[in-house]
Amino acid sequence: MTADIAAAPAGQAVPLPPDHPKAGSGRIGVLLMNLGTPEGTGYWPMRAYLKEFLSDRRVIEEPRWKWWPILNLIVLSTRPGRKGKDYATVWNRERDEGPLKTITRSQTEQLAERLKPLAGDRIVVDWAMRYGLPDVKSRLQALLDQGCDRILMVPLYPQYAAPTSATACDQAFRALMQMRWQPTVRVSPPYHDDPVYIDALARSMRASLAKLDFEPEVILCSFHGMPKAYLLKGDPYYCQCVKTWRLLRAELGLSEERFPLTFQSRFGPDEWLKPYTDETVKALALAGRKSMAIVAPGFSADCLETLEELDGENREIFLHNGGERFAYLPCLNDSPEGIDVIAAVVRRELMGWI
Numbered sequence: 472m473t474a475d476i477a478a479a480p481a482g483q484a485v486p487l488p489p490d491h492p493k494a495g496s497g498r499i500g501v502l503l504m505n506l507g508t509p510e511g512t513g514y515w516p517m518r519a520y521l522k523e524f525l526s527d528r529r530v531i532e533e534p535r536w537k538w539w540p541i542l543n544l545i546v547l548s549t550r551p552g553r554k555g556k557d558y559a560t561v562w563n564r565e566r567d568e569g570p571l572k573t574i575t576r577s578q579t580e581q582l583a584e585r586l587k588p589l590a591g592d593r594i595v596v597d598w599a600m601r602y603g604l605p606d607v608k609s610r611l612q613a614l615l616d617q618g619c620d621r622i623l624m625v626p627l628y629p630q631y632a633a634p635t636s637a638t639a640c641d642q643a644f645r646a647l648m649q650m651r652w653q654p655t656v657r658v659s660p661p662y663h664d665d666p667v668y669i670d671a672l673a674r675s676m677r678a679s680l681a682k683l684d685f686e687p688e689v690i691l692c693s694f695h696g697m698p699k700a701y702l703l704k705g706d707p708y709y710c711q712c713v714k715t716w717r718l719l720r721a722e723l724g725l726s727e728e729r730f731p732l733t734f735q736s737r738f739g740p741d742e743w744l745k746p747y748t749d750e751t752v753k754a755l756a757l758a759g760r761k762s763m764a765i766v767a768p769g770f771s772a773d774c775l776e777t778l779e780e781l782d783g784e785n786r787e788i789f790l791h792n793g794g795e796r797f798a799y800l801p802c803l804n805d806s807p808e809g810i811d812v813i814a815a816v817v818r819r820e821l822m823g824w825i
């Protein structure tokens with residue numbers, strides 16, 4: 472489809488040169504956006520990924536002059552090697568990519584199938600990563616090239632945080648800033664208290680627990696952490712995590728003691744949101760708990776932070792300190808429950824467009 476272009480004041484068409492840019496219109500794009508993952512587990516791809524990630528001022532709020540030497544002289548000389556080894560333990564060797572990419576692609580494909588009855592080929596679903604590939608700018612352009620003049624951007628984070636949701640949108644808006652003909656855009660809101668999300672989490676957890684050959688004494692509810700200072704400056708992430716936890720606890724009928732809330736993945740010397748997951752796991756084992764499970768409702772897809780850190784490192788901490796049985800309950804991922812949630816958010820946010 473080619474859009475109507477300019478008309479002369481008298482109503483006559485302006486003759487356009489043959490190289491005049493062609494533009495499509497009339498379709499709707501849905502862009503799922505997640506965090507991103509390195510292109511490989513070796514030193515250089517790991518370094519490139521961490522440099523892009525940790526140079527983002529939404530992630531590290533330290534002044535440039537202070538952070539630049541620490542990042543370039545210390546962090547980027549040691550962390551790529553160490554984290555590359557961690558990534559290697561969860562890497563999808565068949566596709567040669569991190570699990571976050573494999574799962575986000577599958578979520579996209581399944582969402583497209585779910586939306587087909589709604590508007591046929593009028594809706595185009597795609598995915599992009601804030602750091603690394605596929606990048607936000609090129610996937611936005613791909614949607615425009617397919618005739619999408621309305622685009623719904625969907626940060627795949629149930630809880631809003633400046634270092635995740637906001638930076639994904641910043642990246643999209645930076646690309647939009649360079650466009651002569653911008654599409655009309657919408658951004659889907661956080662869905663931390665959406666009954667569809669809470670219900671999907673509860674169903675998924677019940678199914679995972681039913682497959683275990685033991686009943687965990689404690690089920691830890693672990694969210695990715697952030698510096699406490701970001702909360703104090705007004706980031707709503709902590710409060711949204713607490714609300715998800717409260718609603719999920721009520722839905723499952725679990726007490727605060729049986730289903731404690733913790734925060735993982737601390738980085739650097741500053742205080743982060745507490746209680747810390749690793750310290751809590753150790754304390755539970757030392758207090759004589761023999762069995763436990765961990766669930767991570769803040770991640771829409773399993774990734775390094777869940778598969779390696781929770782299912783790997785924290786399992787080891789528990790078993791080395793006297794625990795006997797440990798289970799990691801998977802994220803919603805591309806399960807039917809997971810797609811129920813993304814499809815519900817997208818359908819609601821497309822209202823008025825379809």
Ligand SMILES: C=CC1=C(C)c2cc3[nH]c(cc4nc(cc5[nH]c(cc1n2)c(C)c5CCC(=O)O)C(CCC(=O)O)=C4C)c(C)c3C=C
Nearest residue numbers: 506507508554569571632634635695696697738774775776
């Ligand atoms: C250093 C500051 C960081 C903040 C603040 C932060 C917040 C935050 N992150 C996620 C989700 C994910 N983080 C992931 C990896 C990851 N996170 C940080 C740092 C911060 N995150 C680093 C340096 C890394 C890379 C690994 C490492 O070096 O430790 C991932 C996994 C990506 C993957 O490829 O699998 C996710 C997902 C949230 C929700 C969040 C919220 C405040």
Ligand SMILES: [Fe+2]
Nearest residue numbers: 695696736776
């Ligand atoms: Fe992170």
Ligand SMILES: [Fe+2]
Nearest residue numbers: 736775776780
């Ligand atoms: Fe981690």
